[in-house]
Amino acid sequence: MNTCRSNPIIIMGGGLAGLSAGFCLTEAGRPVTVFEAGSEVGGLSRTIRHGDFKFDLGGHRFFTKNEETESFVKNILQNDYLNVHRKSKIYLQKNFFDYPLKPSNALLGLGLTTTMRAIADYGKEKMKGLFTRPQHISLEDWVVSNFGRTLFTIYFKEYSEKVWGIDCKSISEEWVSKRIEGLSLGVAIKNALFKFTGRKVPTLVDRFIYPPRGIGQISDRLREEIEKENTVNTSTRVREIRHKDFSITGVSAQNCEKNYDIKGGEFISSIPVTHLVNMLSPTPPQSILEAASNLRYRDLVVVTLMIDREQVTDLTWLYLPEKDMPLGRIHEPRNWSPYLVPVGKTSIVAEYFCFQNDSIWNSSDSALADITALQLEQLGLIDKSEVIDHCIVRVPKAYPVFEVGYNTYYSKILDYLKNFKNLHIAGRTGMFKYYNIDHAIESGLETAKRILN
Numbered sequence: 001m002n003t004c005r006s007n008p009i010i011i012m013g014g015g016l017a018g019l020s021a022g023f024c025l026t027e028a029g030r031p032v033t034v035f036e037a038g039s040e041v042g043g044l045s046r047t048i049r050h051g052d053f054k055f056d057l058g059g060h061r062f063f064t065k066n067e068e069t070e071s072f073v074k075n076i077l078q079n080d081y082l083n084v085h086r087k088s089k090i091y092l093q094k095n096f097f098d099y100p101l102k103p104s105n106a107l108l109g110l111g112l113t114t115t116m117r118a119i120a121d122y123g124k125e126k127m128k129g130l131f132t133r134p135q136h137i138s139l140e141d142w143v144v145s146n147f148g149r150t151l152f153t154i155y156f157k158e159y160s161e162k163v164w165g166i167d168c169k170s171i172s173e174e175w176v177s178k179r180i181e182g183l184s185l186g187v188a189i190k191n192a193l194f195k196f197t198g199r200k201v202p203t204l205v206d207r208f209i210y211p212p213r214g215i216g217q218i219s220d221r222l223r224e225e226i227e228k229e230n231t232v233n234t235s236t237r238v239r240e241i242r243h244k245d246f247s248i249t250g251v252s253a254q255n256c257e258k259n260y261d262i263k264g265g266e267f268i269s270s271i272p273v274t275h276l277v278n279m280l281s282p283t284p285p286q287s288i289l290e291a292a293s294n295l296r297y298r299d300l301v302v303v304t305l306m307i308d309r310e311q312v313t314d315l316t317w318l319y320l321p322e323k324d325m326p327l328g329r330i331h332e333p334r335n336w337s338p339y340l341v342p343v344g345k346t347s348i349v350a351e352y353f354c355f356q357n358d359s360i361w362n363s364s365d366s367a368l369a370d371i372t373a374l375q376l377e378q379l380g381l382i383d384k385s386e387v388i389d390h391c392i393v394r395v396p397k398a399y400p401v402f403e404v405g406y407n408t409y410y411s412k413i414l415d416y417l418k419n420f421k422n423l424h425i426a427g428r429t430g431m432f433k434y435y436n437i438d439h440a441i442e443s444g445l446e447t448a449k450r451i452l453n
């Protein structure tokens, strides 16, 4: 008998990447064991239940350009999904503007003088580009060169620094140049002022698929399918990954009732790559541990307020880029699916980008609920007395931080991990990539196919 085929495939992390891999391998008749540290599957794409209310960790819209991935998700959901119309706004200089910005909005927002300066700046950078090839190291270099300094200062600087928590000079150009379509404000401005493109870019599509009971429904369905043949252990954290001669031999995992010491043939990791490296036993060379300590993730605090009113806004998202507001974005789940709130009530979910040593992360739940209620009141959205309940979720490692120079450390870790022939890394936190749902699913499926082949 082929021992590799009979040995279970161990999947570390039950987010969308790990579960998609598990689903594909289960369908192929392979034995699979999933270990997920959280009490539910889904990772960043899970849906929280709080009484009769449900909410995502920041509204999660599913959109893909890949038809296969779209069919995969629709099939998993057994065609139980809604087609949601996207309608968003951005709050700038004390005004709410349609988002993406329209040319008239941009003009009103900036005023004529600033608009003229922005256009002149943009032209200047384009002219410069005709004669010299600009050197881009940071986000700031790239954006100034592509949009001009006026637009960088007004639209990019504050929001980028709010999201990433570091100066724009320290955010790697590699990230922004690849992700400009995801840097939604940039696309908005480009479209608003310069009408660059008529083609559909992902952030600007106006309809998207959404499961009626929250984005976590995709993960719950994947789990259900895997569990027809195999095991998914939630609340079970992988603690140690043993290896010999560059082959992974087994893992130790633990929950409050049981310790697992399990051998396997192939190992898929979608847990943060920095944790993976630190769990290897024997420990990797010091230089690899040091490289891992130089990679950082940005954390997130999600504050949900339950409101005694049927509806507060008709929006999908409201972006809050300005520095003096601690929160970065809000959404109202009932506008994504009416099944996420009880009849006659609504909720508002606010996202605070932070690091774990920040005051926001360490504030008490009630303080966070109070700050959020106050902010929403100041925006004219609610009256504080309408808040009937709150629920706070602290989300570690929500975004990989692409600091200038990160790639040197990342490549070093990757080169080392490549020596392990039966270890496969997948997913957003697992691969330190700015993956969305579709990419996370695709990376899980590709990993499974690689193992099957």
Ligand SMILES: Cc1cc2nc3c(=O)[nH]c(=O)nc-3n(C[C@H](O)[C@H](O)[C@H](O)COP(=O)(O)OP(=O)(O)OC[C@H]3O[C@@H](n4cnc5c(N)ncnc54)[C@H](O)[C@@H]3O)c2cc1C
Pocket (backbone or CB within 6 Å): 012, 013, 014, 015, 016, 017, 018, 035, 036, 037, 038, 041, 042, 043, 044, 045, 057, 058, 059, 060, 061, 062, 063, 236, 237, 238, 239, 270, 271, 272, 275, 300, 351, 398, 399, 426, 427, 428, 429, 430, 435, 436, 437, 438, 440
């Ligand atoms: C605020 C926010 C909004 C987003 N909005 C969108 C959106 O609108 N559209 C979109 O397409 N994408 C969105 N995304 C991205 C999307 O959430 C991710 O791409 C996707 O969920 C990543 O899945 P994953 O499986 O790769 O990683 P994760 O979800 O991070 O899964 C990793 C799993 O590993 C588990 N784990 C960690 N350590 C251990 C351990 N030691 N043992 C066992 N398990 C462990 C974790 O608990 C987690 O469940 C958003 C992300 C954020 C943060």
